[in-house]
Amino acid sequence: MKVPSYITKLDDLLGGGYIKPSNILIAGSCGTGKTNMCMQSLFNAAKQGENCAYISMLSESEDKIIRALSSFSFYDEKLLTDKIKIFPISSDVVAKGDFAIFEYLNENILKHKISRVVIDTINILEDIESTFDERPFYTSELRAFVQNLFQQFDECGILLIATAEIPASNIYSSLWSYIFDTVIVLDTERDEQNTKRYLEIIKVRESDFTMGKHEFMITDHGIVF
Helix, strand or coil: CEEECCCCCHHHCCCCCCCCCCEEEEECCCCCCCCCCCCHHHHHHHCCCCCCEEEECCCHHHHHHHHCCCCCCCCCCHHHHCCCCEEEEHHHHCCHHHHHHHHHHHHHHHCCCCCCCECCCCCHHHHCCCCCCCCCCHHHHHHHHHHHHHHHHHCCCCCCEEEEEHHHHHHHCCCHHHHCCCEEEEEEECCCEEEEEEHHHHECCCCCCCEEEEEEEECCCCCCC
């Protein structure tokens, strides 16, 4: 089943929208618009009646997150009471390792009827430790942990959107690109006079999509193609 991204033209590029349930990676360097894009999708989905959640892995306060969003036209404070839940995962939870993170997500997300979830940013999981062994994860263990987590989201029928700090030049060699069902990269190009933003869809499992670089702007309304 495909559901709207609620970002004008992006659904056309994706061949009808996001596949649900599935996991979507929004990658790019710092400042390319990843979080803005995800929150635009969440708030517009919530306006259509979806129950949504935003999970910050950066230990940011809820007030700081809201301040960053309040200037956009898609922001609606009323939705934060019952349609959008914000969960800033503390550094203490992350420091306790994989089991603690899974339990946090299970208690706050998986046990509830959440339709659409954003995790910002997934890179934090690269540094987590095994809760019981108290040692850093091997790459194979990280992959297994993330794939198991994705399976839990899929079984609950959740559309998972995650951001990642991955420069466009590194996207094809990144571990995360292999794990996610859909990979979208945001980047900028500079010439002598202007800086242009563009979006490129790298892959969508089980669906066709429009290839190439698609220019966009970040306005008061969010991402506009």
